[in-house]
Amino acid sequence: MGVDTYRALGTMLGTCCAIVMDDTVNMVEACRNLMRFYKHESCGQCTPCREGTGWLVDVLDNLCTGRGKPEDVDLLVNISNNMMGNTICAFADGTAMPMLGMVQKFREEFMEAAIHGLPDDVRHDDSVRSMVEGGV
Numbered sequence: 001m002g003v004d005t006y007r008a009l010g011t012m013l014g015t016c017c018a019i020v021m022d023d024t025v026n027m028v029e030a031c032r033n034l035m036r037f038y039k040h041e042s043c044g045q046c047t048p049c050r051e052g053t054g055w056l057v058d059v060l061d062n063l064c065t066g067r068g069k070p071e072d073v074d075l076l077v078n079i080s081n082n083m084m085g086n087t088i089c090a091f092a093d094g095t096a097m098p099m100l101g102m103v104q105k106f107r108e109e110f111m112e113a114a115i116h117g118l119p120d121d122v123r124h125d126d127s128v129r130s131m132v133e134g135g136v
């Protein structure tokens with residue numbers, strides 16, 4: 001398994017790390033966890049990255065807590081597209097690309113969350129929130 005393996009599957013290896021999730025993981029919740037990481041790590045120098053990472057987390061928070069709307073799914077895409085190529089380092093692109101990929105590949109799951117909220121049995125992984133709130 002390497003860069004070419006991922007390329008043949010129509011995706012990319014990114015930073016050469018892979019996270020394996022089984023099909024019990026809700027992708028909206030997983031995405032929220034990932035975007036919290038990016039928000040935490042943004043240095044804040046560029047407006048599209050500083051504000052964009054925060055907006056993505058806000059929209060995903062709404063989707064995960066039953067306050068979402070169907071149009072939020074396209075809002076995630078819109079925010080991400082406006083982050084791409086508009087900052088001084090590649091961090092914003094690195095945030096937007098997985099966000100766009102997740103919506104593209106799991107759009108039905110995002111729409112389901114927008115209309116009905118998350119299923120009751122979704123595992124909530126608050127490890128990043130704990131890190132941020134704990135000041136790590």
Ligand code: SF4
Nearest residue numbers: 043045046049087089
């Ligand atoms: S794109 Fe890079 S430099 Fe700009 S705010 Fe994000 S992390 Fe900082």
